[in-house]
Every structure is written in structure tokens, then in C-alpha cells.
């Protein structure tokens with residue numbers, strides 16, 4: 125049992141999906157959260173130095189964040205074992221094995237705060253998982269744990285509402301933590317719009333994604349993504365790709381791509397995937413096949429710790445230039461046709 129009610133949370137992997145919930149849950153229990161610092165070159169090289177080369181970038185980043193927390197002097201580090209989030213829906217083996225990986229490769233004086241969520245093999249409920257966490261801090265009162273769970277859902281739902289309405293990730297998180305809900309004004313139209321397809325931990329980690337949102341904003345591109353969609357819209361996208369939900373983070377790729385492929389306001393699709401990711405490479409094949417049918421240009425950017433910024437920007441610029449040229453050509457053709465009709 126930990127007398128010290130402080131927990132370190134790595135800003136990686138599930139942070140980008142569930143941190144609002146963890147914030148609401150843990151703070152309601154009186155547990156102080158220490159976050160790791162944002163990803164840097166050092167975070168990546170620290171993580172990469174402890175795992176085999178073939179490991180995907182997000183896992184190297186995760187290990188680097190755990191090291192960062194240890195360097196900050198945090199004793200209890202949250203590394204949940206999230207096996208399956210719903211019946212027959214699983215995380216990839218690397219995410220499932222995170223507690224074992226951290227235990228075996230990271231040396232130092234720290235405890236892993238570990239609990240298992242497995243809705244498939246063990247069929248344990250979320251409340252069992254949360255109780256396992258609370259117990260490690262000497263909290264056993266089930267009513268207190270249930271209240272904390274409710275608090276977690278409030279923060280998470282507020283965050284979801286804001287990102288679905290177009291607020292950026294950081295602002296939505298800041299407001300959700302403060303108990304506020306801000307609905308931003310409708311964004312102005314841009315010359316082109318793209319759908320950015322990728323896992324939250326890839327696209328919202330500014331270092332891993334080379335700050336792709338800012339780069340696209342500078343190119344005057346409007347960006348849409350999975351976080352702006354409801355579960356129903358993501359399910360619809362999965363149907364379009366004839367995909368059956370198997371991976372816990374499949375909505376972010378297949379569901380999101382399927383939704384935007386048939387959306388006329390989207391001029392092109394950019395996918396951002398980690399080099400060596402098995403699940404993503406399978407999903408990407410389906411997305412590429414369907415993008416031909418829907419006549420949507422697609423660019424796949426692959427990231428690892430060696431990805432160079434110059435080549436990344438060149439490919440982004442070339443793709444966006446091509447989309448603008450395509451759009452102009454379509455507008456000119458439409459004008460010509462309407463002039464012919466008016467003759």
C-alpha cells in the first residue's frame with residue numbers, strides 16, 4: 125500500500141484517450157497527479173535505448189516518459205494493463221504488455237501502479253479495475269470509488285464534447301480539468317480540407333507528429349480527425365470499410381477514414397502511422413483500397429525515431445499543392461460547363 129498519494133502518469137499511449145477520465149477519477153480520490161514532460165529528443169532516445177530496434181515509436185516514447193517520471197523523483201507510476209476494453213475488442217500486444225515491459229527494462233526505485241482491465245477473457249468490470257487502483261492507495265470505500273468514477277466520466281465527457289465541437293486537444297483538456305465546457309465559434313473555411321487519420325498518441329504528441337497540426341495550419345489547411353466524430357459516426361465509417369471492430373484503437377483509423385472518405389468537404393486523406401505497426405498496416409491497406417473507389421487522394425506518412433523534418437514537410441507541401449491544383453481544376457471545369465449551358 126502507498127502512503128504517499130501521488131501518482132505519475134506518462135504522457136503517452138492511453139494518456140491521449142483517457143487522461144480526462146484519470147484526472148477526474150484520481151483527483152476525486154485525493155490522489156495528486158504528476159505528469160511526465162512533453163516528448164523531446166531525449167525522451168525518445170532514452171526509450172529507444174532500452175527496447176529492441178523493431179519496437180514501434182509510440183512504445184519507445186512511452187518508455188522514455190516513464191524514465192522522465194523516475195528522473196522527476198516520482199515513486200508510483202501508473203502503467204495499467206488494458207487488455208480488452210469490450211468483449212472481443214483488444215489492444216495490440218505491445219500495449220497489453222506494457223507493465224511487463226516496464227518492469228523488465230526500466231531500472232530504478234519506483235512502484236508500478238498496475239491494474240488489469242480485461243472485458244474478454246476475465247470479463248471484469250470497469251469498477252473492479254478502478255477498485256484495484258484505489259486499493260493500492262489504501263482507499264477501500266466502494267461508494268467513494270464509485271463517486272470518483274462518476275467524476276472521471278464528467279471530465280471525460282466534457283472533454284469529448286469540446287473536441288467534437290472543434291476545440292483543439294490542449295484547450296479542451298485544460299477546460300475539462302477546470303470543469304468548464306467551451307464551444308468554439310464555427311471555424312472559417314480554408315482553401316482545402318483534409319482528414320488526418322492516426323492514433324491520438326501519434327498525432328497529438330507534437331514531437332512524434334512533427335507538430336503536424338501547426339504545419340497544416342501554416343499551409344492554410346483545415347484539419348478534421350477522429351476526435352471530432354461521435355461513436356455512431358465512427359461505427360458508420362467502419363461499416364463503409366466492411367471492417368469488424370477487433371482492435372481497441374481501430375475507430376481512430378478505419379472508422380475515421382471510412383467516415384471522411386464519403387464526406388464531400390474532405391479534399392484528401394493523410395494517414396500518420398508508426399513504422400512497424402502490424403495493426404495499422406492492415407487497416408491502411410483497407411483505407412487505401414477504398415480511397416481509390418471514392419477518388420480521394422491519400423498520403424501515408426510513417427514515423428519512427430529517425431524521421432527527418434525536412435522530408436516530412438516536403439511531402440506534406442507537395443500533397444497539399446496537389447490538392448489545391450485538383451480543386452482549382454474541378455472549379456474551372458464546373459464553370460466551363462455552366463457557361464456552356466447558359467449559351
Ligand code: SF4
Nearest residue numbers: 180216218398401402
Ligand atoms: S497499435 Fe501499432 S503503433 Fe500502437 S502500440 Fe501497437 S504496434 Fe505500436
